[in-house]
Amino acid sequence: MKDEIKKVIEETGLPIVQDEKSGAAQWVDLRELRLSYVISVENIKPFYEGLKEGKLLGTKCKKCGRLFFPPQKDCPSCFDSDIEWVELKNEGTLETMTVVFVRPPSFSMYDPYPVAIAKLDDGPKILAWYKGDPQQAKPGMRVKVQVSKRKEGYLMYEIAPV
Amino acid sequence: MSENVAVIGVGHSKFGVRMDVNIPELCWESMKPAFETANLEPKDIDFFVVGNAGVWSSEAAVPALIAEYADLAPKGSMRVEAACASGSAAIRIGYTAIKSGIADIVLVLGVEKMRESPNPNVIELIGRFGSYFWEFENFGLTFPAYYALHGTAYMMKYGATEEDYARVAVKNHYYGAKNPYAQFQNEIDVETVMKSPYIAWPFKLFDCSPITDGSACVILASEEKVKELGIDEKIWILGQGAGTGSANMSRRESYTSLASATYAAEQAYKMAGIDIDDPTKYLDGANVHDCFTAPEIxxxxxxxxxxxxxxxKLIREEQTYIGGKIPVNIDGGLKAKGHPIGATGVSQAVEAYKQLLQKAEPGRQADINKGKWLTHNVGGTGHYTYVTIYGLEKR
Structure with missing residues (x-):
């Protein structure tokens, strides 16, 4: 419980405060919930093995050759799950970008970050942070995908100018 | 089976920061006028649907909550979620329920109480809509950022400028100032937009729709009920299309168009008998999903x-003001009227009713001589799109 609301409860016997702007009475909910999910990556483990070696992997349907990024273990064209892991071309062209100034609270440890989408030379597109000067970035320019260590200590792919 | 479905009652709450009401009170604000305009009571409703995205607000069982508050129990209901298109998804449920013959009168409510959570939490939660795992978890995309990827691509491809985007905000504030239900009732100029701080380049604060509390309600009825009740004031749903886009932005073909929207539009035009090559010839106006300025364009x-x-060029030449080629968002749009996620699609339907029946407030009534109005409601960044055509005459 936040100290301010604790104090209000002590003083008034209720967790009710006045809204700063409108003055309307607000009950301050005491049942705080912290959310963090556990997400299965069991079927895409090779992707993370690839990251460790600085490679970007996608999946390819052995039957029809369809390439998937993000990787998926089932091919809806063939109704088949016989896929292979392939290293994607780590170069391509920039499609579009933005710079995220107002960040989600869970990203508050990072400075405003540019985000780009690139089309890799063998087809799939990829969205990632852009390591480079966003003001110099233009659609169609050559970019590469590389792996680096995040401030939070884990490995992730990013897009950078060639 | 009812071939045709009509909107026979509408209601709209004041949109804005509504710290003065709780969720059921906010719902009743739009339900009451909807019952009154339809001349019906809660007991007349066969089924009701609530469009509500929730998460940032406390109550999840909104249909049960309003059943209790407004005497709708024990009638059947559900809550539907399609992100920012939840309101139109709710209308689709009502529309198809009546078309199928399973219900004759359906109440559709859209509601969102976003201000029950602090703004940073809302920013975080909205950004999570898309591919949570591949695009949010590691790259911290926000809702403005997702659309900014499109805004940038559009500028680079066609030579539009940030000032062009600002012009959309200027128009929508101009009309919002004339809409007593709008969150922002002040006019702005291009400079106001250009001087506001960046949220996600190229979008600045005034390119973005606000975080809003609000509710909107429509009552839908079958053709038979319209006859039986002798309803004079109504509009008909002439067609509705729905489309879905990929979760990941990286799986999209284009960033200068939303594939789900072009797909939904084609369906809706076909159903309504509108020539897809020249739709403005058939329409008196439209409400489109301007959660940011570029997506309106x-x-x-x-x-x-x-x-x-x-x-x-349409916005540069003021062709989407009243008197132009096609008036768009002359209720202020999401930008100035506000964007209470689940309520937005229903609010657009309320606006179609008001415009077609010439009940809009002074200064923002379009000329009605073709008798058709379009609404375009997008969930996420083209993850869902609903396009609906309303008309004064049934098909």
Whole structure:
């Protein structure tokens, strides 16, 4: 419980405060919930093995050759799950970008970050942070995908100018 | 079976920061006028649907909550979620329930109480809509950022400018100032937008729709009920299309169009008997999903109000003001009226009713001589799109 609301409860016997702007009475909910999910990556483990070696992997349907990024273990064209892991071309062209100034609270440890989408030379597109000067970035320019260590200590792919 | 479905009652709460009401009170604000305009009571409702995205607000069982508050129990209901298109998804449920013959009168409510959570939490939660795992978890995309990827691509491809985007905000504030239900009732100029801080380049604060509390309600009825009740004031749903896009932005073909919107528009035009190559000839106006300024311009093109790459010229030449080629968002749009996620699609339906029946407030009534109005409601960043055509005459 936040100290301010604790104090209000002590003083008034209720967790009710006045809204700063409108003055309307607000009950301050005491049942705080912290959310963090556990997400299965069991079927895409090779992707993370690839990251460790600085490679970007996608999946390819052995039957029809369809390439998937993000990787998926089932091919809806063939109704088949016989896929292979392939290293994607780590170069391509920039499609579009933005710079995220107002960040989600869970990203508050990072400075405003540019985000780009690139089309890799063998087809799939990829969205990632852009390591480079966003003001110099233009659609169609050559970019590469590389792996680096995040401030939070884990490995992730990013897009950078060639 | 009812071939035709009509909107026979509408209600709209004041949109804005509504710290003065709780969720059921906010719902009743739009339900009451909807019952009154339809001349019906809660007992007349066969089924009701609530469009509500929730998460940032405390109550999840909104249908049960309003059943209790407004005497709708024990009638059947559900809550539907399609992100920012939840309201139109709710209308689709009501529309199809009546078309199928399973219900004759359906109440559709859209509601969102976003201000029950602090703004940073809302920013975080909205950004999570898309591919949570691949695009949010590691890259911290926000809702403005997702659309900014489109805004940038559009500028680079066609030569539109940030000032062009600002012009959309200026128009929508101009009309919002004339809408007593709008969150922002002040006019702004291009400079106001250009001087506001960046949220996600190229979008600045005034390119973005606000975080809003609000509710909107429509009552739908079968053709038979319309006859039986002798309803004079109504509009008909002439067609509705729905489309879905990929979760990941990286799986999209284009960033200057929303594939789900072009798909939904084609379906809706076909159902309503509108020539897809020249829809503005049939429409008196439209409400499009301007959660940010650039998507309004992209919507002009996805809806074929103009050719590809010419949307920014429409706003530059003020062709989407009243008196132009097609008036768009003359209730203020999401930008100035506010964007209470689940309520937005229903609010657009309320606006279609008011415009077609010439009940809009002074200064923002379009000329009605073709008798048709379009609404375009997008969930996420083209993850869902609903396009609906309303008309004074049934098909």
């Amino acid at each position: 992209i919507a002009y093109e996805d809806l074929r109000f103009c050719k590809r790459g010419e949307g920014y």
